[in-house]
Amino acid sequence: MATSSKRLARGTTTRLPGAERKRQIVEVILELVSKHGVEGVTISRIAARAGVTQAALYMHFASREEMLRAAVDVLYERVAEVIASSNEPDVMLRLRSIGGFHSGLVSSGTSSFIHPLFEFLAAPPETGLREMLGAKQRQIIECLAAIVEEGKAQGSIRTDVDAQQVAWELHGVYWAEDVSHLMGLTEFVTSGRSTVMLERLLTSIAANGPLVG
Numbered sequence: 001m002a003t004s005s006k007r008l009a010r011g012t013t014t015r016l017p018g019a020e021r022k023r024q025i026v027e028v029i030l031e032l033v034s035k036h037g038v039e040g041v042t043i044s045r046i047a048a049r050a051g052v053t054q055a056a057l058y059m060h061f062a063s064r065e066e067m068l069r070a071a072v073d074v075l076y077e078r079v080a081e082v083i084a085s086s087n088e089p090d091v092m093l094r095l096r097s098i099g100g101f102h103s104g105l106v107s108s109g110t111s112s113f114i115h116p117l118f119e120f121l122a123a124p125p126e127t128g129l130r131e132m133l134g135a136k137q138r139q140i141i142e143c144l145a146a147i148v149e150e151g152k153a154q155g156s157i158r159t160d161v162d163a164q165q166v167a168w169e170l171h172g173v174y175w176a177e178d179v180s181h182l183m184g185l186t187e188f189v190t191s192g193r194s195t196v197m198l199e200r201l202l203t204s205i206a207a208n209g210p211l212v213g
Helices: 002-010 018-036 043-050 054-060 064-083 091-108 114-121 129-154 163-182 193-205
Strands: none
Touching: 018 043, 018 054, 018 064, 018 114, 043 054, 064 091, 064 114, 064 129, 091 129, 091 163, 091 193, 114 129, 114 163, 129 163, 163 193
């Protein structure tokens, strides 16, 4: 990504392999969505920022809609990387680590998915992007639920816990951090309030934690 950014900064039209050029275009789209919203991402803007002709864009994508959908795919690759940021064997420690990683991205301002994610959510209904986002987000929730089930199997999480419910609650903490960041309410993360929310949730599901009626 750093190499592509340097090329963009120089405004170069260096010939890239097809797959690399396609990825570069998608990254440009995500950058433009963050700045201008979905409606502001025009073919002319994409071509100018990527340093290619408009005709060249259509060598890689059949339409603007296909470009936007490819950008959503890459966006959720980045979201998935947050969930995969820890390989800690103990699931409770892994969930804490994932939460800490997400909080760090938010508080540092280095997240590359928060702004475009919410711009895509604000896209007009007729684009179909909201439905695509919903399907992608459900996959993330299923991934979180699978981690919780793993914790139940290893004995670190209570066996009576509803894994889907916990996944949605974890999702709620992450989204609260994202929305707070977008609204400038940085203290939600920096003061540790979101960490307290996460810790209360994890304590409630821990195998040695209190039973919750």
